[in-house]
Amino acid sequence: xxxxxxxxxxxxxxxxxxxxxxxxxxxxxxxxxxxxxxxxxxxxxxxxxxxxxxxxxxxxxxxxxxxxxxxxxxxxxxxxxxxxxxxxxxxxxxxxxxxxxxxxxxxxxxxxxxxxxxxxxxxxxxxxxxxxxxxxxxxxxxxxxxxxxxxxxxxxxxxxxxxxxxxxxxxxxxxxxxxxxxxxxxxxxxxxxxxxxxxxxxxxxxxxxxxxxxxxxxxxxxxxxxxxxxxxxxxxxxxxxxxxxxxxxxxxxxxxxxxxxxxxxxxxxxxxxxxxxxxxxxxxxxxxxxxxxxxxxxxxxxxxxxxxxxxxxxxxxxxxxxxxxxxxxxxxxxxxxxxxxxxxxxxxxxxxxxxxxxxxxxxxxxxxxxxxxxxxxxxxxxxxxxxxxxxxxxxxxxxxxxxxxxxxxxxxxxxxxxxxxxxxxxxxxxxxxxxxxxxxxxxxxxxxxxxxxxxxxxxxxxxxxxxxxxxxxxxxxxxxxxxxxxxxxxxxxxxxxxxxxxxxx
Ligand code: NAP
Numbered sequence: 001x002x003x004x005x006x007x008x009x010x011x012x013x014x015x016x017x018x019x020x021x022x023x024x025x026x027x028x029x030x031x032x033x034x035x036x037x038x039x040x041x042x043x044x045x046x047x048x049x050x051x052x053x054x055x056x057x058x059x060x061x062x063x064x065x066x067x068x069x070x071x072x073x074x075x076x077x078x079x080x081x082x083x084x085x086x087x088x089x090x091x092x093x094x095x096x097x098x099x100x101x102x103x104x105x106x107x108x109x110x111x112x113x114x115x116x117x118x119x120x121x122x123x124x125x126x127x128x129x130x131x132x133x134x135x136x137x138x139x140x141x142x143x144x145x146x147x148x149x150x151x152x153x154x155x156x157x158x159x160x161x162x163x164x165x166x167x168x169x170x171x172x173x174x175x176x177x178x179x180x181x182x183x184x185x186x187x188x189x190x191x192x193x194x195x196x197x198x199x200x201x202x203x204x205x206x207x208x209x210x211x212x213x214x215x216x217x218x219x220x221x222x223x224x225x226x227x228x229x230x231x232x233x234x235x236x237x238x239x240x241x242x243x244x245x246x247x248x249x250x251x252x253x254x255x256x257x258x259x260x261x262x263x264x265x266x267x268x269x270x271x272x273x274x275x276x277x278x279x280x281x282x283x284x285x286x287x288x289x290x291x292x293x294x295x296x297x298x299x300x301x302x303x304x305x306x307x308x309x310x311x312x313x314x315x316x317x318x319x320x321x322x323x324x325x326x327x328x329x330x331x332x333x334x335x336x337x338x339x340x341x342x343x344x345x346x347x348x349x350x351x352x353x354x355x356x357x358x359x360x361x362x363x364x365x366x367x368x369x370x371x372x373x374x375x376x377x378x379x380x381x382x383x384x385x386x387x388x389x390x391x392x393x394x395x396x397x398x399x400x401x402x403x404x405x406x407x408x409x410x411x412x413x414x415x416x417x418x419x420x421x422x423x424x425x426x427x428x429x430x431x432x433x434x435x436x437x438x439x440x441x442x443x444x445x446x447x448x449x450x451x452x453x454x455x456x457x458x459x460x461x462x463x464x465x466x467x468x469x470x471x472x473x474x475x476x477x478x479x480x481x482x483x484x485x486x487x488x489x490x491x492x493x494x495x496x497x498x499x500x501x502x503x504x505x
Pocket of ligand 1: 219244422
């Protein structure tokens with residue numbers, strides 16, 4: 001395989017440690033695990049502690065201790081630390097992006113986008129340090145002052161997936177910190193390196209010891225004890241719907257707050273009046289960007305039957321032009337999938353699709369020409385029925401399904417006819433149709449004439465139905481996740497005043 005690794009791309013460090021109470025420490029058991037390059041699995045990216053409950057306990061204790069001071073640290077001053085972290089992130093963007101491509105597999109342009117999202121979120125949250133608006137309202141009584149403020153929750157547990165190895169940890173860490181919480185982060189075992197880098201940068205920016213702690217290890221050994229810990233006030237989770245359900249159940253007995261961002265089965269609708277070349281560009285980016293491993297990936301293309309054949313043929317031609325390979329090589333458009341079991345699951349779904357009677361139009365196999373890693377050809381199924389498993393279940397790979405429909409109403413019905421509700425897009429030039437779709441599509445994100453991917457950090461991010469539990473990451477809604485409302489009344493009348501009872505007349 002031809003690796004285009006520039007000198008100085010990687011730090012040379014190969015052993016990494018947990019970060020607990022401001023110290024870099026191994027797992028108490030001494031156990032470790034390896035993070036591998038999915039484009040070339042013999043390339044070991046790093047060795048990380050395989051932590052357990054005892055490490056989680058130490059991290060939560062450190063976070064609890066640090067909380068006493070951090071909650072009193074003025075929010076604008078917290079913001080100054082984040083602004084500094086944002087500056088360091090800008091300086092290291094290229095190096096971080098290259099490390100991300102090596103560890104996670106997404107092509108370099110997309111890795112740069114992931115790091116840019118971290119930068120955007122860091123500055124956005126930093127600015128909230130001088131806003132974090134509450135309400136000041138008139139009291140119904142004289143000489144009484146009434147207002148609401150945001151209060152931090154305490155120690156928060158953050159559990160993140162591998163597909164946005166730095167952006168998603170930042171989407172949780174930055175709002176949590178600006179609100180005055182202390183954090184224990186458990187990143188996915190497939191991509192620990194970029195969380196490590198983020199925490200290093202926060203330390204360098206001057207974050208006090210114990211305010212952020214990171215514990216590496218599996219969901220079972222680290223995630224479970226974190227969810228069960230009585231001193232953790234909230235679990236903010238992003239990952240699959242199955243594990244999210246488990247998180248919800250585990251946190252229910254203690255009434256721990258839970259914020260869940262879970263799976264998707266997103267659709268692009270292409271109407272008969274759409275700009276078809278634009279729509280095809282959108283499908284290629286939406287379905288095969290990040291090798292289809294975005295929660296917002298377009299794994300269904302609902303196409304009006306009068307343009308169905310044209311869309312299918314254009315897609316088939318364009319898919320053939322997508323070059324697979326190691327994402328550091330500049331001509332590569334699609335990288336590997338994250339690991340061998342993900343590849344096997346995707347290939348199983350391709351078999352399921354064939355078995356269900358869908359027509360395989362492009363791809364459909366592992367690509368060994370692209371390298372020794374976990375490469376799956378961009379795959380297109382045609383004549384898919386909306387009830388088929390490949391049109392209902394999250395495949396999380398470079399596979400998309402063309403579903404022909406006869407009308408706008410049917411398109412909306414098919415788009416909504418799934419258990420998930422994350423992101424939907426419609427291509428049309430008809431403004432009435434576009435606005436009707438925006439009203440009727442049952443998903444947290446909707447796009448007109450743009451693909452299902454492309455969210456920005458200053459708007460709420462999340463989904464309906466089995467994608468979420470009503471919370472939203474990003475935007476000011478992230479502050480709602482990481483803070484508690486407190487209503488404050490100050491009576492300066494010097495006498496007993498009884499709300500709802502005393503008559504002022
Ligand atoms: P996952 O398997 O659910 O894992 C997510 C995180 O949960 C990882 O850190 C994992 O740790 C941990 N975990 C696993 N089992 C656990 C348990 N029993 N208790 C506590 N934590 C546990 O998901 P993934 O494969 O990493 O990510 C892909 C999924 O995330 C897809 O379904 C995708 O749609 C979803 N996603 C959703 C959004 C969104 O905003 N809606 C964004 C991105 C991704 P280990 O892997 O280390 O064991």
